[in-house]
Amino acid sequence: MDWILGELPLHPLLVHLTVVVIPVAAATVALASVWPAARRRMGLLPAILALLALIAVPITSSAGNWLAERVGRTPLVDRHEALGNSMLPWTIALFLVAVALWVWNRVATPTGRLRLIGSAVLAAAAVIIAVSSVITIVQIGESGASAVWTGNFSKDPIPTQ
Secondary structure, eight states: OOOEETTEEHHHHHHHHHHHHHHHHHHHHHHHHHOHHHHHHHTTHHHHHHHHHHHHHHHHHHHHHHHHHHHOOOHHHHHHHHHHHTHHHHHHHHHHHHHHHHHHHHTOOOOHHHHHHHHHHHHHHHHHHHHHHHHHHHHHHHHHHHHHHTTTOOSSOOOOO
16 A cells, blocks of 8 residues: 555654644543543543544554655664554553543442552553653654654754845
């Protein structure tokens, strides 16, 4: 499959979806894990956003792999690709914890100490996974920007005539 739209490679376009949906999904999952009122209002939204992130990541990665074969291998491109491949496990974990939170709070009926311990464990997992997902997507984005712009950008303004 050619990952192009018109004359543009799809990877830079798909990246915009990914860098928005992952932090938004992470924020809603973390918020739902620690704030019961927000959890009730959001319902399935955190899980839906996490699913969208989970779908977007392999598509974006596939488009990126296709593009990497065409722009040529450099250490910066290789680093970006390696970091990009590390995102999928985080989005899987984000989706799983989002679903677990929803099931725990909508379907499960534990009481007392079990309820408290289970909620605390899920909240801790959700926050750790959410923060790690955001850190990872920022690292991937920074490495991608470096791969594109290193050597192609000057801080000096273009001289005017």
